[in-house]
Amino acid sequence: MKTSLDKKRIVKSLGILAIGAVLTTGGLFLWQNQFDISLFSSAATNNIQAMIVLGERQDAQLSIHVSAVEKLINSQQTLPVETVNRAEEGAIIxxxxxxxxxxxxxxxxxxxxxxYFLVSFGKNITVNGITDKDSISEISSKTTKEVTTLIDLLSARPGVFPKGFTVFLATxxxxxxxxSDVTSCKGAIPNNGKEYVNGVFEAVNNSIKTTGSIYPQYIKVVDVAKAFSGHGLTSTTPWFSDCLTLNVAGQAEMARLFVAAVEKE
Structure with missing residues (x-):
């Protein structure tokens, strides 16, 4: 479903906010409090009833992009979207x-x-697979199976979603x-060989994107991995504060990516 948002204005405004969050002391606070809903024009519709958040983490960096998407939706509707956050810290896929x-x-x-479903997952199945030294194809197959099972579950209940649903699935x-040398993430990602570890990450993301292409009517892949390329932990412009946590710039970019994905719908 298309919206009547002013795309150029959104991109420009979000870019300014992201820069401000990076350069200002207490930037995280700035981002959370200056994501002004006046950035968006109101279409005065009530198309989205609920936004359900699924995933493997429940923390501040998750709440930032969830809140940003919530504000975007509410700026277009006369009735507020109901947000239900079911993500769990340490959950498996x-x-x-x-x-x-x-x-x-x-x-x-x-x-x-x-x-709408906002879904971010894959870290635990990836780390567990690397720890157990599972084959790359096995880890990839598990990823595909779980995404497919989720979509099959949701789509098999048309009475629950009479107007349909959309899954925004992050890579x-x-x-x-x-x-980077895998020792950079000692304690977070097992050091079972750089080539193998990189191969697992690539395979998992390929599985996510491939599964998304199989269910285009339900899945919109948010390719955060592509956007974050070149901003790893040891890069000159990192968007991570450690192997598990985004820094202020990374949090702002994650929010921007999800807002852009939802805005397209």
Whole structure:
């Protein structure tokens, strides 16, 4: 579904905000409080009833891009979107199905309109696979299976989503950026060989993108990995503060990417 947003104005304004967040002391606070909904024109529609968040982390950096998307949607609607956050710290990929069921059960009113799912996952299945030295193809297959299972679960319940749903599925961020020594992430990513580790990250992201292309009516892939390329932990312009956490610039970029993906719909 298309919106009537002024795209040039959004991109310019978000760029200014992202720069301000990086250069200003307490930039994270700046980002959270100056993402002004007046940036967006109002279409006065009520197309999106609920936004359900699924994933493997529950922290401040997740809340930043969820909040940004929420403000974007609310700027276009007369009725506010209901946000249900079911992401869990340390969850494994198969938890997405349970999170989805709990999420749409948590929506307080009967679902009569479109539902968005914001999904970020893959870190734990990747790290666990590297730890167990699973083959790259096995890890890739697990990723595909779990995404497919999630979509099959949601699409098999048309009565639950009478106006449909859209899954915004993020690719997996590689803090090593495909070029760093894996010892940079000691304790976070097992050092089982640079070529193997990089191969796993690449395979997981290829699986996400391929699965997205199989279900274009349901999945919109948010290719954060591509956008973050060149900004790994040891780069000259890192968007990570450590192997698991984005810095202020990374958080701002993540929010921008999700806002842009939702804005296109």
């Amino acid at each position: 198969s938890s997405l199905r349970d999170q989805a069921v709990l999420g749409y059960n948590d929506v307080t009113k009967p679902i009569t309109n479109h539902v 997996l961020l590689d803090p090593l950026d495909g070029i």
